[in-house]
Amino acid sequence: MVERYARRYGFDLGVVYDNLGEMLDKTKPDGVVAFNSIYGHLEVVEACAPRGIHVMVEKPLAVNSEHARRMAELAREHNTLVLTNYETTWYPTYLRAFEMAVIEGSLGQLRKILINNGHKGPREIRVNEEFLEWLTDPVLNGGGAIMDFGCYGANIAAWLMQNERPLAVFAVLQQFKPDVYPEVDDEATIVLTYLGTQVIVQASWNWPINRKDIEIYSVTGYIKAPNYTDLFWRLSEREQTQSARLTPEGALHSAPFYYFAAVIRGDITVRVSKQCRRPKYPGSTSHR
Numbered sequence: 001m002v003e004r005y006a007r008r009y010g011f012d013l014g015v016v017y018d019n020l021g022e023m024l025d026k027t028k029p030d031g032v033v034a035f036n037s038i039y040g041h042l043e044v045v046e047a048c049a050p051r052g053i054h055v056m057v058e059k060p061l062a063v064n065s066e067h068a069r070r071m072a073e074l075a076r077e078h079n080t081l082v083l084t085n086y087e088t089t090w091y092p093t094y095l096r097a098f099e100m101a102v103i104e105g106s107l108g109q110l111r112k113i114l115i116n117n118g119h120k121g122p123r124e125i126r127v128n129e130e131f132l133e134w135l136t137d138p139v140l141n142g143g144g145a146i147m148d149f150g151c152y153g154a155n156i157a158a159w160l161m162q163n164e165r166p167l168a169v170f171a172v173l174q175q176f177k178p179d180v181y182p183e184v185d186d187e188a189t190i191v192l193t194y195l196g197t198q199v200i201v202q203a204s205w206n207w208p209i210n211r212k213d214i215e216i217y218s219v220t221g222y223i224k225a226p227n228y229t230d231l232f233w234r235l236s237e238r239e240q241t242q243s244a245r246l247t248p249e250g251a252l253h254s255a256p257f258y259y260f261a262a263v264i265r266g267d268i269t270v271r272v273s274k275q276c277r278r279p280k281y282p283g284s285t286s287h288r
Contacts, residue, residue, distance in 0.1 A: 001130050020047050029053060031264045033257070035085075037134040038142050042067045045082055049074040056083040056260045060151035063142030081263065081270070085256040086155050088212055092246040092253075093225035094156070097216060097233075100223055102160060106235055107218035113199045114215040115156050117149035121205035123180055136181055144184025145205045146173055153201025156214060157192055161199070166192040176206050 002016050017023035024032075024047060034044040035058040042062065048055045061084045062068040075082045088094055100106045119125055122135050134140040141147055150171075157166075169192050173185035180186070190201040204211075213226045221235040234241045248254035252262055262268045 001128075020044070024048065024051055024053065031056065031260055033085075033260065034058070037137075037140040038063045038147065039067075039134075039140045042071055045071045045074050049078040049080045049082075052078060052080060054081045054083075054260075054264055056085055056256065059084055059086045059155070060142070060147055063139070063147070083260060083263070083270070084155075085260075086152060088152055088156065090248060090254055090256070091212070091225065091228050092248050093228060093231045094214065096231055096244070096246060097214065097223045097225050098160060100233065101216050101218070102162065106233075107216065107221055107223065109219050110160070110197050110216060111219060112215075112217040113157065113160060113197070114202070114217075115153040115199065116202045116204075116207075116211045116213050117152045118145060118202075118204035118207045119210045120207060121177065121180065121186060122148075124205075136184055138183050141184070143173075144181055144188075145186050145203045146171065146188035146190070148205070149203035150188050150190055150201055152212070153190060153199070153203060157199045157201065160216065161194060161197065164194055166194050166199075168193040181205070 002013065005011075006013055006016075017026075020043075031054040032044060032048050033056050034041055036044065038060060041057045044057070045055050061082075062071060071082050074080075101110060122132055127135070135148065136144065138144075143150075169190065171188060171190045174187040175181065175185060177186050186205040188201075188203040190203070192199040192201070212228075213224070215225075216223045220237075221233065221239070223231070223233040225231050229245050229247065230243065231246060232241055232243045252258050252268075259268065263270055
């Protein structure tokens with residue numbers, strides 16, 4: 001795999017190590033981006049935190065709460081950051097929807113939030129075999145579609161609900177394609193019940209099209225963000241539906257790598273605490 005990517009992108013195999021500790025000691029990086037198996041995230045933090053190296057992992061943070069708590073402990077002990085990258089963090093439509101619904105209070109009391117994520121399935125969209133091997137492993141990935149795409153819903157729900165703890169969480173997992181994904185779920189629906197608000201997360205490897213969209217409904221109106229750039233809203237029954245086409249606020253808020261580098265350099269200060277509070281961008285809260 002390394003040789004295949006070296007040919008494609010033209011990098012020297014001399015920069016590749018087969019031992020993480022050796023690589024860290026020889027190269028002394030300021031930060032490490034770990035987009036390996038979810039189970040392997042803890043191992044990366046265990047190697048980096050004692051060396052004072054910041055880490056950004058791909059979503060979700062961990063396969064279980066035990067791993068997550070251990071990573072938080074290591075980050076606090078060694079005064080390093082552990083960030084989790086969510087692609088939807090960089091959607092300007094999501095940010096504007098949050099500003100309208102939460103900061104400006106344009107909708108009033110939120111009643112129902114629908115969060116839909118997924119695609120036809122990892123094999124169907126032809127991800128590489130090395131990725132597919134751990135993505136469909138219940139230990140290495142922690143689950144199937146519920147982990148791959150349900151984590152977006154959990155993240156966005158916590159953001160929109162201002163980290164209010166849900167009264168109840170209920171989930172239904174199914175295997176529509178057991179012949180393709182025999183070890184993990186490929187369909188997941190999660191219902192989070194709050195006082196006065198319901199959140200429904202639909203995570204699937206069975207959508208006919210790629211989906212990352214949210215719909216926010218209140219007692220008076222709604223906001224819909226069907227994609228990265230398009231936003232629709234109707235704040236009351238008397239109004240007509242309005243729309244806008246949005247773009248990111250510069251390079252810094254368009255990709256995780258720019259953001260991670262800025263955090264390391266001190267150009268951005270992420271809000272850090274033992275308990276998550278109110279990040280400006282979903283997914284930008286970290287634990288120290």
